[in-house]
Amino acid sequence: xxxxxxxxxxxxxxxxxxxxxxxxxxxxxxxxxxxxxxxxxxxxxxxxxxxxxxxxxxxxxxxxxxxxxxxxxxxxxxxxxxxxxxxxxxxxxxxxxxxxxxxxxxxxxxxxxxxxxxxxxxxxxxxxxxxxxxxxxxxxxxxxxxxxxxxxxxxxxxxxxxxxxxxxxxxxxxxxxxxxxxxxxxxxxxxxxxxxxxxxxxxxxxxxxxxxxxxxxxxxxxxxxxxxxxxxxxxxxxxxxxxxxxxxxxxxxxxxxxxxxxxxxxxxxxxxxxxxxxxxxxxxxxxxxxxxxxxxxxxxxxxxxxxxxxxxxxxxxxxxxxxxxxxxxxxxxxxxxxxxxxxxxxxx
Amino acid sequence: xxxxxxxxxxxxxxxxxxxxxxxxxxxxxxxxxxxxxxxxxxxxxxxxxxxxxxxxxxxxxxxxxxxxxxxxxxxxxxxxxxxxxxxxxxxxxxxxxxxxxxxxxxxxxxxxxxxxxxxxxxxxxxxxxxxxxxxxxxxxxxxxxxxxxxxxxxxxxxxxxxxxxxxxxxxxxxxxxxxxxxxxxxxxxxxxxxxxxxxxxxxxxxxxxxxxxxxxxxxxxxxxxxxxxxxxxxxxxxxxxxxxxxxxxxxxxxxxxxxxxxxxxxxxxxxxxxx
Numbered sequence: 139x140x141x142x143x144x145x146x147x148x149x150x151x152x153x154x155x156x157x158x159x160x161x162x163x164x165x166x167x168x169x170x171x172x173x174x175x176x177x178x179x180x181x182x183x184x185x186x187x188x189x190x191x192x193x194x195x196x197x198x199x200x201x202x203x204x205x206x207x208x209x210x211x212x213x214x215x216x217x218x219x220x221x222x223x224x225x226x227x228x229x230x231x232x233x234x235x236x237x238x239x240x241x242x243x244x245x246x247x248x249x250x251x252x253x254x255x256x257x258x259x260x261x262x263x264x265x266x267x268x269x270x271x272x273x274x275x276x277x278x279x280x281x282x283x284x285x286x287x288x289x290x291x292x293x294x295x296x297x298x299x300x301x302x303x304x305x306x307x308x309x310x311x312x313x314x315x316x317x318x319x320x321x322x323x324x325x326x327x328x329x330x331x332x333x334x335x336x337x338x339x340x341x342x343x344x345x346x347x348x349x350x351x352x353x354x355x356x357x358x359x360x361x362x363x364x365x366x367x368x369x370x371x372x373x374x375x376x377x378x379x380x381x382x383x384x385x386x387x388x389x390x391x392x393x394x395x396x397x398x399x400x401x402x403x404x405x406x407x408x409x410x411x412x413x414x415x416x417x418x419x420x421x422x423x424x425x426x427x428x429x430x431x432x433x434x435x436x437x438x439x440x441x442x443x444x445x446x447x448x449x450x451x452x453x454x455x456x457x458x459x460x461x462x463x464x465x466x467x468x469x470x471x472x473x474x475x476x477x478x479x480x481x482x483x484x485x486x
Numbered sequence: 487x488x489x490x491x492x493x494x495x496x497x498x499x500x501x502x503x504x505x506x507x508x509x510x511x512x513x514x515x516x517x518x519x520x521x522x523x524x525x526x527x528x529x530x531x532x533x534x535x536x537x538x539x540x541x542x543x544x545x546x547x548x549x550x551x552x553x554x555x556x557x558x559x560x561x562x563x564x565x566x567x568x569x570x571x572x573x574x575x576x577x578x579x580x581x582x583x584x585x586x587x588x589x590x591x592x593x594x595x596x597x598x599x600x601x602x603x604x605x606x607x608x609x610x611x612x613x614x615x616x617x618x619x620x621x622x623x624x625x626x627x628x629x630x631x632x633x634x635x636x637x638x639x640x641x642x643x644x645x646x647x648x649x650x651x652x653x654x655x656x657x658x659x660x661x662x663x664x665x666x667x668x669x670x671x672x673x674x675x676x677x678x679x680x681x682x683x684x685x686x687x688x689x690x691x692x693x694x695x696x697x698x699x700x701x702x703x704x705x706x707x708x709x710x711x712x713x714x715x716x717x718x719x720x721x722x723x724x725x726x727x728x729x730x731x732x733x734x735x736x737x738x739x740x741x742x743x744x745x746x747x748x749x750x751x752x753x754x755x756x757x758x759x760x761x
Contacts, residue, residue, distance in 0.1 A: 145619055146603075149610035152584055152622050153601075238576060370592045376541050376572035381645065382565025382593035427582050427623060 160428030227439015230414025237298030248308035252282025279401030337408035337461030346406035412468025497547030522696035590644030632663030
């Protein structure tokens, strides 16, 4: 470093380079989502070329039957994959950064399983449908999040580790409640609930997608603003307070956003395993030295669900649930995190 | 900063659970000077600093900034005046130096405010003052302990506060880095007149670098003042339960504490004869 360059100018240049790289990356990932979005509507029992997919989607089909195939069969599924992935990715990244632990995703915190129980109960016990199930999922997610917060958040501050341990306990409890509900359900209900519990983007109803899209329209821009708070919250309660953050309020706001997103995603597509867990860290990996961003985590989440669903639909002779594919990818990923954390001594 | 901000502690009682750790402590922090809070473990020195930094709510009494109780002020307003470096600050694993130091600008940015030239200048100055400008692209985890501590100080400096609190800024650092950090803080104090309050473990360094020491025992202030006036063998024995000699440091004239212990001592007369 020569003294001729003023420190301000050299820092500004550094900051701008980093911001530009982050922006380019966000654009690139968004384009990737768009490409996979079109490709996912190309393949199926009949192949519709990508250009025809685009034309049919915007309402100018080259062949009349394209409209039916795209609108009735493939578009809902493709949209679900994107919105569910965005919601899971954003939600997971918020939890992980807030609790400063890569294992702190809603999968482990019990929030997903709380939403599960509510949906299964609503479906099996009270025959709820559509928006009613979305609301049940949100209530279930909130109830478990509040319970875990109350159990883990005693004393000053919330330790990420304690949160996860309590969350794992609550998850186990919720899983047994779900099993109990299934045991006393009719055979048909139990079958329907079981396939929902594996998680698949193929079964989302229009009402689910709309609820989730509305939530995303509000919460994704909001989380860009919340992201500013997250940037200081993840430095720990001490530093965050000294920097003027209202840590209690900010923590509640961030968790609220994350719980709504994961609950609605769960209501739409069932608990698609491990997407929320993987999206944030993968986004951070590809981001390199760019500042972390909730948006990029969301977009990576969308990509994971899209690609998993492509595999789920086309890799085998018979289509399988999306959740099975993410489960296969996610399990080794968790093992890898734990091994890495133990090696670097960062497990605590 | 035209007027210097004043910081006082009035009848402050702090504690965890059902135990009072700091008991009705009152003191005026000297404005524009370096103050070191010393004391044995569990003397309440860190708790006092945490209370002043608003990390703990007072049980009784108050922390008074410019005549107003800080706990009644807006948190963001206080954050523009008082900065803190906690004892073991945490950061995301992959954070870069530039990103971390930039986060010190948080209290100066509203919900919608964009990063501006003033922010650039503050961060650049903080990096420059701590000698960390070349590290800006590095990840925090790749740095040595001393470098890392300088980066954290840079973050606190970027906050641009008139008062800086540091909780054991030298603990876990090698001796050369301890001196480096204290030199850096003294430079800052001389250059900008920033009021510095820090908890220090190392008694001799506290005597060397502080203009004012506050010695605590069992949650109360035993004595405070200029180290040359207040650090005596009796005080050290009272505060640390340590038999010692205190003599002026041959290089700086500040008090130097020499623990006696039970081994390897020679008769005091022989020392005087040899000297």
